Amino acid sequence: MGPTAETCAELLQPLRALLGLKQVALQKRLEAENVPYAASGLLTELVHRGECRASDLAHHRVVDASVVSRQVGQLESAGLISRRPDPADKRVSLLRATTDGERAVSALEARKAEWIGEALRDWDDAEVHELARLLDSAMRDIRRHTIQDGDCDPVNREGNR
Amino acid sequence: MGPTAETCAELLQPLRALLGLKQVALQKRLEAENVPYAASGLLTELVHRGECRASDLAHHRVVDASVVSRQVGQLESAGLISRRPDPADKRVSLLRATTDGERAVSALEARKAEWIGEALRDWDDAEVHELARLLDSAMRDIRRHTIQDGDCDPVNREGNR
DNA sequence: AATAAGTTGCGTGCTACAACCAAACGGCGA
């Protein structure tokens, strides 16, 4: 038997606060140079994921393929990623971060880690580690539970309002 | 003296995944009836916060006052919140969720908790509780460190913990 | 044929910034 509904409800408030972090990140200019915020996120994803196709990124970020297509265009114009035709399928291009792109992501993550480190300077290292472990685990479970049976549900997607 | 940079970096990936939850929430229609997603978040904030002014909400959500103004308009049109002139200052109107608004938030949070509960059905209740505790604590510290938070809650009802 | 990857046109939602109004505040001089 899983956790009680009350315990799950305890998660809601910090989760809500967490989603609000996007605003803080925007305010702190936590994005790569020359590319908008969303594209920076895509670039980070690509660096951690390694060479892959655009549709993989779209699926993973739960956005439409057109969104990824445009952001890929921005990143390519900025010289942060490169495309390579897939030898096995001429429709797809394989995306990979350039050296500049990897450098930008490293710098960005360093700034983020520093920011968090300052905010949590009173924490025990083991506690932060434990939080990271639990959070990572929870996100994997939530993603797995949500993406698979929520994804093939075309009735569900009538415009974003 | 605080967590190491490496440990903080461990947080980055789950945090990134967490921000992506917004997309999942949009697809699952995790919003109140008749109001867009962002306004639903504002309504939830208002319910937990109790009666307050628009500028308080703007500050805590780290958005411009104009954004709150428009979302308040949406929520008022939907009958989910009500305004009351502040007797002490004729410029401000005090905002409060209506009974309908509170009902909508309750229903929304129940759906969210159910969703999370299903995703974490293999978890131990104590572990979820521990995650909630750590996450809540971390968010408070990050917020406090990032925003100068003169957290003056004049009418703090309902200690959401 | 039917399906899939990617692109482009178009409409909408969310947001910030600037300009604006009205109320409140703060002297400062008579």
Next chain:
DNA sequence: TCGCCGTTTGGTTGTAGCACGCAACTTATT
């Protein structure tokens, strides 16, 4: 003390830009 005027603050509206979804299309795969 009173009254006036400049400044500050809460809130609204206009404008612009980014992010996103959907539809339609092209090209390649099956």
